[in-house]
Each structure stands twice: as C-alpha cells, then as structure tokens.
Amino acid sequence: MYKIVKRDQIADNIFEFWINAPHVTKTGRAGQFVVLRIDENGERIPLTISATKGDDVRIVFMATGKTTQQLAAMQVGESIRDVAGPLGKPSDVKKWGRCAVIGGGVGIACLPILARELREAGNDVTGIIGARNEGLLLLEDELRDACDELVICTDDGSKGHHGYPADVLKEMVSDQILDAVWIIGPAIMMKITSLATFDSGIKTFVSLNPIMVDGTGMCGSCRVTIAGEMKFACVDGPEFDAHEVDWDELMNRQRTYTGQEKESLEHYHE
Ligand code: FES
Structure with missing residues (x-):
C-alpha cells in the first residue's frame, strides 16, 4: 500500500499527488512512468513521473474518467493499492547543447524533472508551455x-x-539555435508541433500515450508503429523520435474504448 502524503488541485480539474513509493524514487528518471491501481479491482492507469523528492513521487493528472475521478477524491493519509514502476526507458539525457522542452496541457507536468536532468547534463534549456487558457x-x-x-x-x-x-518552436528552428527537442502533450499537439522540426532534422522526442494495461510488455495493448516497425510503448518507449511515429494509427487506437470509458463514468456517477 502506498500512502498519499500531499495532495493539491493545481488547475481546473488537474491534481498533483505526492505518493510515498521509495522503490520508484530510488531509480526513477525523467521519461519513465508508473502504473497505479487504486484497489484490488481497479483499472490500471499509467502516469508519467513528474518529480521525485526523498521517498515520494509526484504524479499529475486530469480527472476526466472514472478512475482518475476516483483518485482525485482520495485524501492525504489514504493509500493506493499498487504503484508499479519505474517503467519504460528514461529520456535520452546527454550533452546535446541547446534543448527545448515543450509541454501541452497536463503534459506540462512531465517537464520539470526533464529540464533539471538536461541542465545537470550541461545543456541550455528553454521551456515552452501551452494551454487553452491561463487557468x-x-x-x-x-x-x-x-x-x-x-x-x-x-x-x-x-x-x-x-x-x-509550435509558433515559438518554428522561430527557434529558423534561428538555428536548437540541438534537441522534447514535446509532451496530447497526441494531436505532439504531431502538429513536431512538424516544425521535420525539415531541419533536429532530433525531436515525443512521449507516447497509447492505451496501456500491464505496462511490462506482456499484453500488447500499447503497440505503436515507429519507422514502420511495431514497438511496445511501455518497454521500448514511451519516448520515440517524433518524425518516425505513425500518428494516425496511434490516435485511432486511443479511441478504441471511448464508448466503454463513457459508460463506466456514467455508472460511477449513478
Ligand atoms: Fe501491455 Fe505495453 S501495456 S505491452
């Protein structure tokens, strides 16, 4: 059982939880994620590691579905049944030179740990964040x-x-001042934003968010196509070269359970 040690609502319907999970913080790095299960019968939800401090890991999520709304209703002192992780491969942090880390919506929460690691590796880091509105x-x-x-x-x-x-990124690309870019956010935002670096060939990473179940490469639900080859986002990623992703397939697969998710949320509120 993993105790919630801090909980805040940090924007409209977006929550920050700090959870005591020493096995995650010991080796957890930027780009990796955890899979949570609130209780024995709960759905597994993958969430990127947003920060670590001592034995506590921070996750940030939008309460849109049944499980995330259930999680949002939990309070400090309550415990989560499982926190599996750290899962996936860490971000490719090394000395690149000048980097941009770009976050859209709740994806912004993945940037601080990445920006810090990149700066520690000697890079100059520009953060670019975008949302529908200030709130x-x-x-x-x-x-x-x-x-x-x-x-x-x-x-x-x-x-x-x-x-x-994407507008800001385009300007930076035309000024020829970038060596590597990370983009984290909704699939459509990552697809469109990464077009800005396509012609220049600047290395551009995206963190893919397909449907995941076990998070350990066993179920195949997270398969994505990268440079024409099938990969499992949970073990081969979740970060991949943006210019090699089959975006249409990813977005189609993300919609697979939309009906069931809506139904489950309706039952939860009955
Ligand atoms: Fe099951 Fe990746 S989530 S194989």
Whole structure:
C-alpha cells in the first residue's frame, strides 16, 4: 500500500499527488512512468513521473474518467493499492547543447524533472508551455526555476504568447539555435508541433500515450508503429523520435474504448 502524503488541485480539474513509493524514487528518471491501481479491482492507469523528492513521487493528472475521478477524491493519509514502476526507458539525457522542452496541457507536468536532468547534463534549456487558457497552465514557477528561460503560450491569449508552442518552436528552428527537442502533450499537439522540426532534422522526442494495461510488455495493448516497425510503448518507449511515429494509427487506437470509458463514468456517477 502506498500512502498519499500531499495532495493539491493545481488547475481546473488537474491534481498533483505526492505518493510515498521509495522503490520508484530510488531509480526513477525523467521519461519513465508508473502504473497505479487504486484497489484490488481497479483499472490500471499509467502516469508519467513528474518529480521525485526523498521517498515520494509526484504524479499529475486530469480527472476526466472514472478512475482518475476516483483518485482525485482520495485524501492525504489514504493509500493506493499498487504503484508499479519505474517503467519504460528514461529520456535520452546527454550533452546535446541547446534543448527545448515543450509541454501541452497536463503534459506540462512531465517537464520539470526533464529540464533539471538536461541542465545537470550541461545543456541550455528553454521551456515552452501551452494551454487553452491561463487557468490550465501548470507549475509555472517551478519550470521558471528548472529552465534557463520559459515561454508561455495560451490559445486564447489570456497569458503570454497568443498562440501555440509550435509558433515559438518554428522561430527557434529558423534561428538555428536548437540541438534537441522534447514535446509532451496530447497526441494531436505532439504531431502538429513536431512538424516544425521535420525539415531541419533536429532530433525531436515525443512521449507516447497509447492505451496501456500491464505496462511490462506482456499484453500488447500499447503497440505503436515507429519507422514502420511495431514497438511496445511501455518497454521500448514511451519516448520515440517524433518524425518516425505513425500518428494516425496511434490516435485511432486511443479511441478504441471511448464508448466503454463513457459508460463506466456514467455508472460511477449513478
Ligand atoms: Fe501491455 Fe505495453 S501495456 S505491452
């Protein structure tokens, strides 16, 4: 059992939980994830490691489905049945030179740990974060601290650049000042944003979020196609070269259980 040691709502419907899980924090690195199960009969949910401190790991999630709403209702002192991890491969952190880390929506929560590791490896890091509006921006102060500079974008112009992280990335690409880019957010955002680096060939990583069940390479539910080859996101990723991803297949597969998820949420609220 893994105790919730801190819990906050940090934006509209977005929650930050710190969970005591020493086996995760001992080796957990940027890019890796955990799979949570609230109770014995619970659904498994994969969540990227957002930060670690001592024996505690931070996860950040939007309460959109039945399980994430159940999780959001839990309080400090309560325990989660399973926290499996760290799973997946860590981000390719090395001395690249000038890096940009880009987050959209709840994906922003994955950036602080990555930005810190990249800076520790001697890189210069620009953070670019985007959300629909100011109320959905996350961890701004923490990212300002973790990055050399931070650029904020909102779709409605309520804060920072009025537009998308892709606009800022395009400018950086044309100024020829980038060596590597990470993009983490909804699939459509990662697909569109990564087009900005396609022609230049700048190494661009994305963290894929297909449906996952076991998270250990056994069930095959997380299969994705990368450079024409089948890979399992949970063990071969979740980070892959953005320019090699079959985005249409990923987005189609993400929609597989939309009906069942809606039904399960309706039952939960009955
Ligand atoms: Fe089952 Fe990846 S989640 S193989």
